[in-house]
Amino acid sequence: MSKLIVHQFPCLSDNYGYLLHDPETGATGAIDTPEVAPILKALEEKGWTLTHILNTHHHFDHAGGNLELKEKTGCTIIGPKGEAPRIPGIDIALGDGDICEFGSRKAQVLEVGGHTLGHIAYYFPQDGIAFVGDTLFALGCGRIFEGTAEQMWGSLQKLMGLPDETVVYCAHEYTQANARFAATIEPANEALQARIKEIDAKRAEGKPTVPTTIGLEKATNPFLRPMSEEVQKTLNLVGAPLVDVFAETRARKDSF
Incomplete structure (x- = not known):
């Protein structure tokens, strides 16, 4: 089975956009929607058609492009159950322990609140990759805007429990x-x-x-x-x- 392809590109001032592509089925997901133009450009360059948006949390630099991309592509928007009313255009709301169906893959949904209350991460065990939004950064973690230190520490421990070789894609160049x-x-x-x-x-x-x-x-x-x-x-x-x-x-x- 072919591995999922991750295409990474800069958005806004310090965000990263990610396209996740399943060669088996052609499914293509945007991990969050920080900026529409770079996402559309990346799709065109790769020759991929957007089928999904996988939101990690409700902040504008993560969900702000949802509606425009949905209007242009008809994609399915998946996001955190705990923030569903704040995720524009959400179709499927998922919480801790749920499975995210994406092409030929099943991602495990981890609730990793603290930065926002309902923040989630997507872990693809077959491919050894995780998309963690603003919960964990390279040498950092998200600022605690809505949750508590106890909640955030619990979330980080959950991510620490993933295999050491798990490749972690976070949302900012910090x-x-x-x-x-x-x-x-x-x-x-x-x-x-x-x-x-x-x-x-x-x-x-x-x-x-x-x-x-x-x-x-x-x-x-x-x-x-x-x-x-x-x-x-x-x-x-x-x-x-x-x-x-x-x-x-x-x-x-x-x-x-």
């Missing part, structure tokens, strides 16, 4: 800024320091730092490392509950 913050939280992390050099080299050449992997994030992302002794010492929270360490890390990033 990595270089995230790296500067990460270095203040766990400066002696050698894997992190090596990664920062790679990130700076990629950005100097105008290359994306996304996608990442679950394993790489677990080794270097401070938001996934509240169990690290160095992180706890930096935050003066040695032995504290992990959710408290996470919450303090998020609070410091908010004002970094």
